[in-house]
Amino acid sequence: MKTIEGKVVILGAQGVGKTMVICRYITKMFNRRISPTIGAAFYTCNINLERGKVKLQIWDTAGQERFRSMAPMYYRNANVALLVFDLTKHSSFNEIKSWVMELKRNVDKTMVLVLVGNKSDLVSQRTVDAEEASQYATSIGASYHETSAVCDDGGVESVFVAAAAGLYDLSEENHEHLNSLRINDSIRSILNSDDQPASPSSEDCLADRSIAHGIHEKPHMCC
Amino acid sequence: MANPEAPGVDDVIAEPGIEPGASAETMLVTTDSFEEYEQEMSNSIDDRQMKESTTSTISELQEDIREAPPTPTAVSPTEPKPEPPDDLELEDNTQQLSLNSLEIDPLRNTTWLAQRKHIFILSQAGKPIYSRHSSEDKLVTLMGVMQALVSFVQAGNDMIRSVHAGDTNFVFVVKGPLILVTVSKTLESVPQLVLQLTYVYNQIVSVLTQSQLTRVYEQRRNFDLRRLLTGSERLIDHLLNFMDKEPAFFLGAIKCLPLLPSMRDAISQTIVQTCGKIKNLVFAILLANNQLVTLVRMKKYFIHPADLHLIQNLVASSESFKTVESWTPICLPKFDSNGFMHGHVSYLAEDCQACLLLLTVDKDVFYSLSDAKQKIVEKLRRTNCLEAINESMNKASITTAEIGLPEMRHVLYKCKSTAQFWSPGFQPPYTTDEEIERLLGLYQCLHHRLHAPNRPLKLIFQQLDKETMLAWVTSGFELYLTFEPLVTKPDAINSVSKLLKWIKKEEERLFILNSPTF
Numbered sequence: 001m002k003t004i005e006g007k008v009v010i011l012g013a014q015g016v017g018k019t020m021v022i023c024r025y026i027t028k029m030f031n032r033r034i035s036p037t038i039g040a041a042f043y044t045c046n047i048n049l050e051r052g053k054v055k056l057q058i059w060d061t062a063g064q065e066r067f068r069s070m071a072p073m074y075y076r077n078a079n080v081a082l083l084v085f086d087l088t089k090h091s092s093f094n095e096i097k098s099w100v101m102e103l104k105r106n107v108d109k110t111m112v113l114v115l116v117g118n119k120s121d122l123v124s125q126r127t128v129d130a131e132e133a134s135q136y137a138t139s140i141g142a143s144y145h146e147t148s149a150v151c152d153d154g155g156v157e158s159v160f161v162a163a164a165a166g167l168y169d170l171s172e173e174n175h176e177h178l179n180s181l182r183i184n185d186s187i188r189s190i191l192n193s194d195d196q197p198a199s200p201s202s203e204d205c206l207a208d209r210s211i212a213h214g215i216h217e218k219p220h221m222c223c
Numbered sequence: 224m225a226n227p228e229a230p231g232v233d234d235v236i237a238e239p240g241i242e243p244g245a246s247a248e249t250m251l252v253t254t255d256s257f258e259e260y261e262q263e264m265s266n267s268i269d270d271r272q273m274k275e276s277t278t279s280t281i282s283e284l285q286e287d288i289r290e291a292p293p294t295p296t297a298v299s300p301t302e303p304k305p306e307p308p309d310d311l312e313l314e315d316n317t318q319q320l321s322l323n324s325l326e327i328d329p330l331r332n333t334t335w336l337a338q339r340k341h342i343f344i345l346s347q348a349g350k351p352i353y354s355r356h357s358s359e360d361k362l363v364t365l366m367g368v369m370q371a372l373v374s375f376v377q378a379g380n381d382m383i384r385s386v387h388a389g390d391t392n393f394v395f396v397v398k399g400p401l402i403l404v405t406v407s408k409t410l411e412s413v414p415q416l417v418l419q420l421t422y423v424y425n426q427i428v429s430v431l432t433q434s435q436l437t438r439v440y441e442q443r444r445n446f447d448l449r450r451l452l453t454g455s456e457r458l459i460d461h462l463l464n465f466m467d468k469e470p471a472f473f474l475g476a477i478k479c480l481p482l483l484p485s486m487r488d489a490i491s492q493t494i495v496q497t498c499g500k501i502k503n504l505v506f507a508i509l510l511a512n513n514q515l516v517t518l519v520r521m522k523k524y525f526i527h528p529a530d531l532h533l534i535q536n537l538v539a540s541s542e543s544f545k546t547v548e549s550w551t552p553i554c555l556p557k558f559d560s561n562g563f564m565h566g567h568v569s570y571l572a573e574d575c576q577a578c579l580l581l582l583t584v585d586k587d588v589f590y591s592l593s594d595a596k597q598k599i600v601e602k603l604r605r606t607n608c609l610e611a612i613n614e615s616m617n618k619a620s621i622t623t624a625e626i627g628l629p630e631m632r633h634v635l636y637k638c639k640s641t642a643q644f645w646s647p648g649f650q651p652p653y654t655t656d657e658e659i660e661r662l663l664g665l666y667q668c669l670h671h672r673l674h675a676p677n678r679p680l681k682l683i684f685q686q687l688d689k690e691t692m693l694a695w696v697t698s699g700f701e702l703y704l705t706f707e708p709l710v711t712k713p714d715a716i717n718s719v720s721k722l723l724k725w726i727k728k729e730e731e732r733l734f735i736l737n738s739p740t741f
Contacts, residue, residue, distance in 0.1 A: 019543065035542045038552075039565075
């Protein structure tokens with residue numbers, strides 16, 4: 001069975017619940033006492049699909065303005081971007097659009113996009129409706145999910161499964177142009193802890209061998 | 224009261240000159256307690272700003288060690304959004320003056336007014352940035368008054384330092400583009416309050432860097448700094464509470480986790496061996512219960528206790544570090560106020576809550592540091608070091624009663640040559656927060672009198688209502704002691720002598736006497 005390994009970056013405005021979503025997924029619990037992320041936090045997880053196994057290395061970035069300039073460090077080598085916004089804050093949805101523009105400008109390789117509307121439990125305060133969000137998701141070639149880290153009904157799980165499935169599709173489509181996406185035909189790499197991921201710098205030099213997909217198919221907006 | 228003559232007091236140490244905990248090696252920059260204050264007072268505004276912006280240790284390091292081009296510590300290029308003019312906010316504020324609640328107008332709220340220590344931060348343009356006990360945007364008028372006071376005195380080519388009214392001290396520090404003000408009813412002296420405000424300023428620099436702070440105000444005098452500080456207010460809140468409870472700040476020293484020297488060496492060596500090959504790693508710091516377990520440094524580079532205090536504050540106030548590996552930008556103002564270091568921050572293991580920080584100038588080494596951390600933990604587990612750390616963390620600190628000094632209640636001992644201090648556990652009557660803070664207030668008074676710029680003292684013996692205090696400074700150490708109120712002078716001196724012998728005997732456990740390097 002094929003095993004693939006990919007990098008995920010979580011982006012979005014401050015306070016939308018990026019860390020909550022990933023924590024919910026990893027620990028299956030909701031932790032109200034979490035403090036704002038400083039810089040970025042690193043998680044790994046394994047997902048079993050019917051087709052094979054996917055190992056995700058996830059960078060959860062800080063949403064505050066002062067960390068914005070550090071984001072390229074994390075998205076440059078990512079295969080998947082989880083774009084998280086707050087369903088009760090329309091401004092955080094608008095901010096997603098500027099993230100997408102930035103990704104289009106700065107990343108020229110294929111990237112799976114997953115749009116996540118968080119805080120779906122706050123129904124009465126909702127300001128972004130599902131149709132608007134899912135239309136936008138389609139327009140950027142992303143899948144759309146709604147989640148609630150407080151009372152999860154499977155939405156959180158579906159986000160990461162979608163990310164894993166997207167990665168899998170990517171690996172099927174583009175065999176000879178693999179960038180930082182790693183494919184192994186056995187499960188050895190998952191079990192073998194000595195199989196170390198390369199550092200971001202060593203992957204930089206591979207960037208120009210990368211492939212175009214998703215984002216690249218669309219005309220560049222500017223620059 | 225004060226007794227500058229100390230007959231026979233030098234006899235109490237068995238071997239004069241070799242004070243407990245002293246070491247020729249140190250990883251900390253040793254400082255005078257009032258270094259900050261003297262710097263504040265002696266320099267003119269221009270001098271100081273020159274001084275702050277000239278050196279860059281990080282770029283020096285980057286040039287030294289690596290072939291790759293230095294990383295630009297780029298700042299978000301986004302333009303600041305236009306702010307509503309101040310007048311509007313002022314109007315709002317005056318409209319609300321009639322209502323009597325903290326949310327609406329703190330100035331009419333008696334609890335707010337009765338707070339023992341207020342801290343305010345505003346920009347030179349008078350824009351509110353932070354207030355300790357209430358939301359800062361309700362204080363536009365008050366901060367306007369502060370700004371007016373500062374700029375009025377500045378217009379006469381002078382600087383406002385402090386205002387004293389009854390038992391209240393108003394202390395001003397103007398640093399870079401910021402004005403920091405404290406209104407304090409505590410017994411702390413002006414230099415001590417200046418020191419605290421400087422710490423608060425350094426905390427902001429640690430989050431933003433000096434260069435970014437200067438730049439945003441150069442671009443826009445009216446900039447609202449709160450936008451860049453969102454999420455960091457808790458660091459300032461925590462720092463202020465920390466300074467009220469921790470003698471480390473006014474002592475300018477670090478407390479170590481007591482450990483057998485063989486264990487501590489094993490831990491240091493594990494870190495040296497595992498990380499030795501990783502280029503550009505500057506400091507590896509292991510903290511447990513906010514005490515230093517070990518610090519490994521790159522040759523040539525030292526860490527200033529003030530920087531280490533900010534790191535301790537960051538770790539203690541960030542719940543999010545506990546569950547996950549973080550890659551965190553940290554600026555250490557004393558090390559290099561203009562650049563970020565990158566810190567791999569993680570707790571050793573779920574069953575060992577000690578926090579390891581690996582600080583580097585290279586932003587691309589996260590994965591090597593992450594691997595190194597795993598290996599360090601595995602080795603420490605095999606060699607029972609995790610267990611030793613846990614044991615020391617969970618053990619209550621020894622008290623002076625347990626040392627066999629019944630008339631002595633508490634003590635602070637600072638070894639000057641290593642910038643480390645030791646204190647025993649609190650025992651009755653110092654068991655409540657109020658009593659502990661009161662005791663620290665007494666120590667601060669003694670500290671101030673020992674270091675008073677105009678008339679420094681060497682020895683103070685002071686009989687108070689509830690306790691007798693003794694403070695003693697020599698070339699090698701500072702000692703602050705609390706005794707039962709009725710203790711006699713000979714008994715007190717006798718037990719000081721016993722205490723110093725005990726510390727000398729235990730020094731290898733209580734202090735870090737070597738300074739491992741990569």
